Amino acid sequence: MRRAQIHILRARLPRCLAILLSSAIVLAGAFAAPEEEPIAPIPAGRPIDSPKAALGERLFHDPRLSHGDVVACASCHTLAEGGDDGRTRSVAANGALLDFNAPTVFNVALNFRLNWRGNFRTLEEQNAAVLLDAQLMGTNWEELLSKLGTDADYLKAFAEAYRAQPDRENVLDALAVYQRSLVTPDARFDRYLRGEAGAISSEEEEGYRLFKDFGCTACHQGVNVGGNLFQKFGVFANPFDDTPPSDGDLGRFTVTGVESDRHVFRVPSLRNVAVTAPYFHDGRTASLAEAVEIMGRSQLSREIAARDVDLIVKFLGTLTGEHEDRPLAGKAERAPQ
Known part of the structure; x- marks a missing residue:
């Protein structure tokens, strides 16, 4: 009224x-009711089909899924650290650098699209592309299924999980079921959102306030603190002036051919961002503080004061969750390789 x-x-x-x-x-x-928070905690206890997840975990770590038995999915997504590979850009099967920095596999199922260009809608679709891509795992279904079909342990596992022999559909399903299990709940910030006193410090809480006041939550919100929309990298300032142009910099333009999609990317999740350096689609910096400064200039048209950068970085550190009941390991600023 x-x-x-x-x-x-x-x-x-x-x-x-x-x-x-x-x-x-x-x-x-x-x-x-209090003002609704732009970030939501990750729900705990996501139901996972155990036989399928266990099979998917084995497939995820098996280099035999690649041509020549060279690399596994886990080669670029190291679960012992941040779910990525810590490199500026990942290495192709032929030893060349790929166009993109490897995104973390943790919480991947909470994204609305997959990959930096958002060119896949489902994990099954993305997994199929990775397996067959000559620059990635470079296999084909005849080769892959032949390997699985001659392994007695795999035959037993597929029979238990799917009541069938290995085929394209159940290989992709098992991988996706396992990847959907790779959520990292119970970050300190999740506990703060649930009302736990002392879950974060006063400085971290001040960093969160700045994160909201500056407008960062326009793109980084929801349960995955991002990952749910597309945005141009360089809304106010061109971030490509000091870097040689590459196809990777074109973003969704290479998928759609639409001029307005040039330099447009899927907004990355900031979950576990403190342990997933280096940052951006091209891994241009291993410093989380510098990443915040770049975002201030390119996306918000502001120079963020050093103290405010420090407070925001402290807040971002509270987004590190747990995997298998242990906080994710990793260094806050891993040097690019």
Whole structure:
């Protein structure tokens, strides 16, 4: 009800009812729901099909899924650290550098699209492309299924999980089931959102306030603190002036051919960002503080003061969650390799 309408209503009511109306308005304000937080905690206890997840875990770590038995999915997604490979850009099967920095596999199922260009909608679709891509795992289904079909342990595991022999569909499903299990709940910030006193420090809480006040949550929000929309890298300042151009810098333009998609990428999740350096699609910096400064200039058109950068970095450190009941390991600023 608008303020002017309230005043008119008060004037037309007997004094006793007007007092009751005023009291009700005050009480309603006192018990109003708090402002909704832009970030939501990761739900705990996601149900996972154990036989399929166990099979998917084995496949994920098996280099025999690649041509020549050279690399596994885990080669670029190291679960012992941040779920990535710590490199500026990943290395192709032929030893050349790929166009992109490897995103973390943790919480991947919480993204609305996959890869920096968002060119895949499902894990099954992405896994199939990775397996067959000559620059990545370079295999084919005949080769891969032949390997699995001659392994007695795999035959037993597929029979238990799918009541079938290995085939394209159940290989992709097992990998996806396992990847969906790689969530990292119970970050200190999740506990803060649930009301746990002392879960984060006063400086970390101040960093979160700045993160919201500066407008970072326009793109980094929701349960995955990002990963749910596309955005141009370089809204206000061109971040490509000092780097040689590459196809990777074109972003979604290489997928759609639409000019407005040039330099547009899927917004990355900031979950576990403190242990997933280096940053950006091209791994241009291993410093989380520098990454915050770059985002300030390119996305917000502001130079963020050093103290504010430090506070925001402290807040980002509270987004590190747990895998297998242990906080994720990693260095805050791994040197690019």
